[in-house]
Amino acid sequence: MAVIDTSARAIVDGTYRTRPLNSGGDADDILEGITAAARALGTDHGRQWAVAVPGPFDFVEGIAQYSDVGKFDALYGIDLRARLAAALAANAVSFTFVNDADAFALGEHAAGAARGLSRFCCVTLGTGVGSGWVVDGERTDGAAPGGELHLLEFEGQRIEARMSRRAIRAAYARRTRLAAAVPDVREIADLARSGDPVAREVLEDAFSYLGRALADPLSRFEAEALIVGGTIARSWDLLEPPLSAGLGRPGLPVIRAELSHEAPMIGAACAAEGALLDSQVF
Structure with missing residues (x-):
């Protein structure tokens, strides 16, 4: 996770955070891992959230559709927008979900x-x-x-x-x-x-x-x-x-490709740029 400066198409220095995430864990553990990393970013950002996630996923509604895919199956049917908004005390409409491969491509276009x-x-x-x-x-x-x-x-x-x-x-x-x-x-x-x-x-x-x-x-x-x-x-x-x-x-x-972990974060921010003010968080 990181704070993204969408005008510079880059991660804001010192904001990149990474945590291990067990994709085979239960829903509460997965969500706590995500929100713990998000909280570590502090509050000095625009409070707009872009989340790059793999499919199958309802990107409009923010609902996971993983079933027998070998990862994140415990999230099946869960409204991630609502759960993340509640955990982070954020407005639900501030979350944009983007396919991770699309986000990678958009990140390479923006900065790679x-x-x-x-x-x-x-x-x-x-x-x-x-x-x-x-x-x-x-x-x-x-x-x-x-x-x-x-x-x-x-x-x-x-x-x-x-x-x-x-x-x-x-x-x-x-x-x-x-x-x-x-x-x-x-x-x-x-x-x-x-x-x-x-x-x-x-x-x-x-x-x-x-x-x-x-x-x-x-x-x-x-x-x-x-x-x-x-x-x-x-x-x-x-x-x-x-x-x-x-x-x-x-x-x-x-x-x-020139980028690695930066690409999907920058790309997700770019995909949600219309809803941004100064910065975007992934």
Whole structure:
């Protein structure tokens, strides 16, 4: 969490706060974790709150719709706007909820790798495939169902069946016949750099597949560039070549995101900027 100066498109120095949050905990624990971090920001801000959250979520009403998604399931059906407003003694209308992938894309447009672009797609690669589509600084659904690339099917399966943390680890386990102690993606990337042919093939397969899957949506959207962020993008040396080859569009820039934790906070603030006075809190 942080106080955001929306005119500077930046976190106000000294205001960034982070706390561990157990996404598998009960509702009270999750909400207390969020509100405790918010209280730590003090009161020297505009008392407008932008909250970047993953879907499924009713962003207009502020109601969580998580069910069997593996995180925040305990929040299902809870009115987060009402609960957070009560806990923080805030006005309920001061809360704006923004999809976290959209917020990341908007943050990159405001202060990161997408500055100056008018039409682009931003994907975040980690647990799954997040996506944000931006035209002239506003989020759109782009060329994916509801704007969500993870709902897109390609070559007979959902994208995340081949390109996600779970899928990459499972592919490595199958090819090496590991039944336990399967390395995480970062460790698989290290193995690939050290000459492990299976690790390199697994990553190349996943990233090339993603490129092929994105080729048509990006073409239909007439994207100027593809921005790539998330934890898996840290292995850029292994990611970019097969991804670009899979896209098959040499003239389309594939750009690594410049921001990390700042992007969704700045982006959420930008999405809610019409309701702001001097600053925005995420």
